[in-house]
Amino acid sequence: MVETIVKNYQARAERALDARLPGADLHPGALHQAMRYAVLGGGKRIRPVLVYSAGAAVGAALESLDGPACAVEFIHAYSLIHDDLPAMDDDDLRHGRPSCHKACGEALAILAGDALQALAFQVLCQDEGMAQAPAVRLRMLGVLAQAAGSRGMAGGQAIDLAAVGQELTLAELENMHIHKTGALIRASVLLGALSQAQVEPRLLEQLDHYAKCIGLAFQIRDDILDVIGDTATLGKAAGADRAHAKPTYPSVLGLDGSRDHARALHQDALASLEPFGSEAEPLRWIAHYIVERAC
Numbered sequence: 001m002v003e004t005i006v007k008n009y010q011a012r013a014e015r016a017l018d019a020r021l022p023g024a025d026l027h028p029g030a031l032h033q034a035m036r037y038a039v040l041g042g043g044k045r046i047r048p049v050l051v052y053s054a055g056a057a058v059g060a061a062l063e064s065l066d067g068p069a070c071a072v073e074f075i076h077a078y079s080l081i082h083d084d085l086p087a088m089d090d091d092d093l094r095h096g097r098p099s100c101h102k103a104c105g106e107a108l109a110i111l112a113g114d115a116l117q118a119l120a121f122q123v124l125c126q127d128e129g130m131a132q133a134p135a136v137r138l139r140m141l142g143v144l145a146q147a148a149g150s151r152g153m154a155g156g157q158a159i160d161l162a163a164v165g166q167e168l169t170l171a172e173l174e175n176m177h178i179h180k181t182g183a184l185i186r187a188s189v190l191l192g193a194l195s196q197a198q199v200e201p202r203l204l205e206q207l208d209h210y211a212k213c214i215g216l217a218f219q220i221r222d223d224i225l226d227v228i229g230d231t232a233t234l235g236k237a238a239g240a241d242r243a244h245a246k247p248t249y250p251s252v253l254g255l256d257g258s259r260d261h262a263r264a265l266h267q268d269a270l271a272s273l274e275p276f277g278s279e280a281e282p283l284r285w286i287a288h289y290i291v292e293r294a295c
Contacts, residue, residue, distance in 0.1 A: 002281045002282055002284075002285045003285065005282050006049055006053075006282055006286070009048065009052040009053065010044070010045045010048075010049060012052070012062070012069075013045045013048035013052070013069050013070070013073065014045070016066040016067075016070050017070050018040060020067075020070045020119070020123055020127070021035060021036050021040070021119075022035065022036075024036055030104075031108060031111055033104070034100060034103075034104040034111070034112035035112045035115055035116055037100060037103055038078075038080070038081050038113075038116065039073065039074065041094065041095050041097060042095035042096065043095055045073065046185075046218075046286065047069075047073055047076050047185065047188040048069035048070070048073050048188070049286065050072075050185065050188040050189050050192065050211070050283075051065055051068050051191055051192040051195075052065050052192065053192065053283045054188070054189040054190075054191075054192030054193045054211075055068075055192035055195045055196065056192075056279055056282065057192075057276050057279045057280040057282075057283060058192075058193050058207075059196050059279070060192065060193075060195040061195075063129050063131075064129065064131045064132060064195045065192060066127070067123050067124060067127030067129055067130040068124065068130070068140065068191035068192060068195060069192075070120075070123050070127075071120040071123045071124045072120070072184060072187060072191060074116045074117070074119050074123070075117060075120045075147075075148050075153075075184060076184060077113075077116050078113040078114070078117045078120075079148075079153055079157075079184070080094060081109050081110075081112055081113035081116070082110070082113045084099040084100065085101055085106065085110070086101075086106070088157070088161070100112060100113075117148065120144065120148075121141060121144070121145070124137060124141050124144065125137065125141070130195075132195060132197065136194060139194060140191050140194055143187050144191065147184050147186065147187035148187075152183030152184070153179065153180060153181075153183050153184055155179045155180075156176055156177065156179030156180025156181070157180055159175070159179065160176055160180055160246070163176065163246065163247050164245050165245045166247060167247065168247040169252070170253065173247055173248075173249065173252055176247075177216060178215070178216065180219075181215055182211075182212060182215025182216055182218075182219070185211050185214060185215035186208060186211040186212055186215060188211070189207050189208065189211035190208060190211070202275075203275060203276075206275055206276075209268075209269075209272045210269045210283065210287070213265045213268045213269035213272065213287075214266075214269050216265050217262045217265040217266055217287070217290050217291055218290050220249045220258050220261060220262040220265070221262060221290055221291065223248040223250055223258065224249070224250060224255060224258055224259065226240060226242070226248065227242070227248075227250050227255065228255070249261065262290075263291060265291075266287055266290075266291040
């Protein structure tokens with residue numbers, strides 16, 4: 001039952017993303033094709049599903065969640081385009097097919113990422129399906145902007161680049177990933193919850209802690225899979241972190257220690273959802289999904 005709900009959220013996100021992206025035949029066509037290539041090229045849509053799931057947990061209408069779900073996924077897609085560039089992680093594959101810069105050229109890929117970032121904020125400002133009051137939209141814009149900027153994802157990537165070849169403590173590693181991976185996951189949950197205007201601050205805090213836990217668990221899973229997975233399964237080059245001398249959870253804690261840490265974060269995430277009833281089952285399912293793949 002819960003898995004069906006999640007699949008429905010994934011399908012809804014696909015339709016919403018397709019509807020809000022510029023058409024490939026709209027001038028400038030090459031740029032719009034690159035944007036669509038990057039966004040509609042696969043993926044589990046974890047972040048949009050988190051928007052829908054968190055919104056549903058506090059009673060928000062699904063129609064009001066399409067815009068925020070698309071906004072976070074546009075930011076995520078832009079970040080992947082830029083992360084894959086030769087100047088960053090230099091990855092040739094994404095979701096089992098050529099990275100955007102390999103398929104469309106580096107210059108167009110950079111522009112596609114820039115345009116997707118701008119589109120994310122345009123959607124939050126103008127999406128007709130969103131019933132949120134202007135003050136709520138303004139707060140949502142601030143949440144997403146912070147998550148994407150120097151105090152969030154971009155800052156985390158800068159820390160990541162500076163950490164290549166370095167040995168980090170667990171605290172330093174977690175600080176990096178709270179920014180690089182965790183910030184947008186936390187924003188996804190908060191945007192969903194903020195779509196219900198009457199949500200209690202206490203419940204927002206519980207959801208934010210849940211998101212912090214699963215954001216770190218998500219990165220642990222990726223680090224483990226980079227060691228034990230294969231390229232065909234991952235959809236990107238396996239062993240890339242080791243090849244680039246990046247600090248990872250397995251390099252700091254070992255594989256078994258990383259799995260134990262992910263399980264502990266999973267339990268902490270579930271404890272944060274105790275004030276919620278059955279409406280939060282999709283959030284519990286996501287937490288389980290993140291951890292079980294690597295453990």
